[in-house]
Amino acid sequence: MSAxxxxxxxxxxxxxEHGKEVNDDEAGEAARNLTGFFExxxxxxxxxxxxxxxxxxxxxxxxxxxxxxxxxCGISINEINGWYDWYGNTCLLCHKAVKDGIIPTFIFxxxxxxxxxxxxxxxxxxxHMTAKKxxxxxxxxxxxxxxxxxTPYAYIFLKKENPDLIERYNPIRKSYDRNRAxxxxxxxxxxxxxxxxxxxxxxxxxxxILKRN
Numbered sequence: 183m184s185a186x187x188x189x190x191x192x193x194x195x196x197x198x199e200h201g202k203e204v205n206d207d208e209a210g211e212a213a214r215n216l217t218g219f220f221e222x223x224x225x226x227x228x229x230x231x232x233x234x235x236x237x238x239x240x241x242x243x244x245x246x247x248x249x250x251x252x253x254x255c256g257i258s259i260n261e262i263n264g265w266y267d268w269y270g271n272t273c274l275l276c277h278k279a280v281k282d283g284i285i286p287t288f289i290f291x292x293x294x295x296x297x298x299x300x301x302x303x304x305x306x307x308x309x310h311m312t313a314k315k316x317x318x319x320x321x322x323x324x325x326x327x328x329x330x331x332x333t334p335y336a337y338i339f340l341k342k343e344n345p346d347l348i349e350r351y352n353p354i355r356k357s358y359d360r361n362r363a364x365x366x367x368x369x370x371x372x373x374x375x376x377x378x379x380x381x382x383x384x385x386x387x388x389x390x391i392l393k394r395n
Contacts, residue, residue, distance in 0.1 A: 233266060243267030243277075252276050254285060255327065255336040256298060275335050279327040285338065286325075296325075297347070299337045306347070313337070322347070 190209040193216075197204040204212070229247075236244065246264035251257065253269070254276035265277040269290040272280065279285045289296050302308040308316070316322040323343045329335040339347065 237268060241268075246271050253290060254279070254298075254338065256300070275329055276327055279325075284325055284327060286340070289338070289340075295341055297339045297341070297344075299339075302339070 190206070190213040193212050194204050194206075194209045197209075243265050244267075245261045246259060246266045247261065249258060249260050250264060250271040252259050252264070252271065252273040254272055257273055259265075259271060259273045263274055265272055265274055267277070269280065269287055276285060280287060297305070299310060299313060302313050303310070313322060317324055317337075322339060324337040324339055325343075326334050327336040327338075341347065
């Protein structure tokens with residue numbers, strides 16, 4: 183029995199333990215997919231090891247060796263417009279911004295420490311023009327990557343520099359605030375109605391006492 187067949191049998195056994203029946207074809211396909219996935223991981227790991235070794239000789243980095251996405255702005259990069267260094271793959275413009283200190287290096291380790299411009303729209307429904315308006319008003323503080331003409335190429339918004347961003351603009355937070363205000367208003371009306379009823383009952387008692395006297 184080959185290693186692939188053994189893996190397929192193991193998949194069938196594991197599936198049965200969880201109350202599922204997997205036939206030979208399904209187990210075989212799953213085994214091949216799993217093997218291919220691990221082969222891909224091994225290939226990626228080997229490439230990363232080679233790059234790390236190369237960086238020791240070229241500490242400033244070198245052009246990327248294929249098609250990737252910039253880790254800062256997200257655009258597609260290749261050997262012509264992409265760069266690889268200790269922080270990973272970036273386009274040449276974002277690489278320069280990192281080198282110049284415009285973009286802090288901690289964002290590469292903490293990927294959730296900032297919002298790119300596109301995510302303001304995706305997460306908070308803040309369109310590009312609206313974001314630029316907020317920037318002018320000082321409601322948003324960006325880190326700006328410039329192009330060759332020194333005009334804005336990409337914006338990122340560090341969470342630590344925009345602490346009110348989530349609370350102020352998140353539509354989920356807005357919905358929560360509206361609901362909380364609605365509940366508070368309903369409770370206020372309820373309490374006022376109960377208070378009026380208590381006063382009415384109290385007044386009735388006073389009127390009865392006065393009539394008896």
